[in-house]
Amino acid sequence: xxxxxxxxxxxxxSEGTPVLxxxxxxxxxxxSLFWYxxxxxxxxxxxxxxxxxxxxxxxxxxxxxxxxxSETSFHLTKPSAHMSxxxxxxxxxxxxxAGNKLTFGGGTRVLVKP
Amino acid sequence: DGGITQxxxxxxxxxxxxxxxxxEQNLNHDAMYWYRQDPGQGLRLIYYSQIVNDFQKGDIxxxxxxxxxxxxxxxxxxxxxxxNPTAFxxxxxxxxxxxGPPDTQYFGPGTRLTVL
Numbered sequence: 443x444x445x446x447x448x449x450x451x452x453x454x455x456s457e458g459t460p461v462l463x464x465x466x467x468x469x470x471x472x473x474s475l476f477w478y479x480x481x482x483x484x485x486x487x488x489x490x491x492x493x494x495x496x497x498x499x500x501x502x503x504x505x506x507x508x509x510x511x512s513e514t515s516f517h518l519t520k521p522s523a524h525m526s527x528x529x530x531x532x533x534x535x536x537x538x539x540a541g542n543k544l545t546f547g548g549g550t551r552v553l554v555k556p
Numbered sequence: 557d558g559g560i561t562q563x564x565x566x567x568x569x570x571x572x573x574x575x576x577x578x579x580e581q582n583l584n585h586d587a588m589y590w591y592r593q594d595p596g597q598g599l600r601l602i603y604y605s606q607i608v609n610d611f612q613k614g615d616i617x618x619x620x621x622x623x624x625x626x627x628x629x630x631x632x633x634x635x636x637x638x639x640n641p642t643a644f645x646x647x648x649x650x651x652x653x654x655x656g657p658p659d660t661q662y663f664g665p666g667t668r669l670t671v672l
Binding site: 446451483484486487491549 | 560562587596597598599600601604614644646648650659660661662663664665666668
């Protein structure tokens, strides 16, 4: 079984300040973890992906995430928020043993204030 | 350009009517997926197909049906048996199922279905 918990449903940051989106996962198997971003009424775009290689994963648009097995976490960060980062972000877990099915967190909506 | 297209972008349906949502991909991906998204929630898997002429139920298949007659196409029919069909529907595809770590799934732009 696998599950994902995104600890904040909403995050508000000022432009130019750091962003932290928290994600904890549960998986009986070696997981792959993803962060996707969704702008209003759009599909999902992949930000980054962890698949048992380097634990610090760099993605697009300046985002990165660190896989911490001991804490079962995969938090997403960005040093300096931009107005275009306002969107909803989903943490996702998958595993080969789970048939490669994706299990989504509930999402974190990010508001960026000027 | 390679990608996934979904049509229409917005769809309105009267209660009791079946409606079919289109999903096409030109990425030469083997696997395709349909998800449903409700406001403030993550995505839930409706159906998926790992190869042509084969598909499996996801977590919320009741009231939906699919077909996979061609590699590039995976249409979803929302039947009148679906009790609460108003939602945002997303189609996705991935290169190859079941080998190595899970492949990235690539998403289409979505279809918003409203039942009147």
